[in-house]
Amino acid sequence: MITINNAVVSYREDVALRGVSLSVKKGELVGIIGPNGAGKTTILTLVNGLGKLLKGQVQVLGCMLNNGCPSYLRRRIGYVPQIHNIDPRMPVNAREVVMMGRYGRLGLLRRPGILDRQVVESLLSLVGMSHLATRPIGHLSGGEQQRVAIARALAQEPDILLLDEPTTGLDRRARVEIMALVNEIHRSRNLTTLMVTHELKTASAICNRLVLMKEGRIWSQGKPEDVLQEEVLDLLYGDENRVVNYF
Numbered sequence: 001m002i003t004i005n006n007a008v009v010s011y012r013e014d015v016a017l018r019g020v021s022l023s024v025k026k027g028e029l030v031g032i033i034g035p036n037g038a039g040k041t042t043i044l045t046l047v048n049g050l051g052k053l054l055k056g057q058v059q060v061l062g063c064m065l066n067n068g069c070p071s072y073l074r075r076r077i078g079y080v081p082q083i084h085n086i087d088p089r090m091p092v093n094a095r096e097v098v099m100m101g102r103y104g105r106l107g108l109l110r111r112p113g114i115l116d117r118q119v120v121e122s123l124l125s126l127v128g129m130s131h132l133a134t135r136p137i138g139h140l141s142g143g144e145q146q147r148v149a150i151a152r153a154l155a156q157e158p159d160i161l162l163l164d165e166p167t168t169g170l171d172r173r174a175r176v177e178i179m180a181l182v183n184e185i186h187r188s189r190n191l192t193t194l195m196v197t198h199e200l201k202t203a204s205a206i207c208n209r210l211v212l213m214k215e216g217r218i219w220s221q222g223k224p225e226d227v228l229q230e231e232v233l234d235l236l237y238g239d240e241n242r243v244v245n246y247f
């Protein structure tokens, strides 16, 4: 489904990935963990066809992405970016945001039809947001905005779901709920899911595999119970270990 081979990515003087190889099989839920600046988000951008490779290859859904991602393929990859502060004056409501996710399939000039509206309503229901569908996006809580962002990514009916720290800034209860939702969606919609997260405990409960990254390299990977040893976490995070949600 996804094969990254010896990828090197740099942003001017910063080298974000220093020769990363990673394969993800159909149906896997893979968690990418590691300290800030490890290169986790950069892996997601490569799979989404937005990254610039200095070296190496990326193959997604049978297509080589070295020269960007063709739009028919982009539609098969749902991306939930990290949410930053949304301007409360933003004049779109939750339902409209989810519909925006449909435009990749519709094309910009086609108007949404009954089927599109049905898809949007069923996604709002799936993520538990039907009752807040008409509320402006900037007036929702962080957890609610995250639910809307997940529904938006699913609106294009992707095969691959990429999530970048979907629980950042949320309280404990909302973090647990979002991780449970990710798990449910992954399984019920037969997705292949790649998620960057700092939720080590919940991630180890729901992911088939964890990939530990540091300084642009894959440090270790495997079943959560095999890789999440306390001494590995100490090495991986150093002092930062205290701020990740594990123990």
Ligand SMILES: Nc1ncnc2c1ncn2[C@@H]1O[C@H](COP(=O)(O)OP(=O)(O)OP(=O)(O)O)[C@@H](O)[C@H]1O
Pocket: 011, 012, 014, 015, 016, 034, 035, 036, 037, 038, 039, 040, 041, 042, 043
């Ligand atoms: N657009 C950019 N321009 C310049 N440097 C960048 C850019 N994006 C990322 N970098 C750098 O590349 C490195 C890897 O960044 P990346 O965002 O992939 O890490 P990360 O593991 O996702 O970090 P975080 O947990 O903080 O989100 C960092 O040193 C970062 O400063």
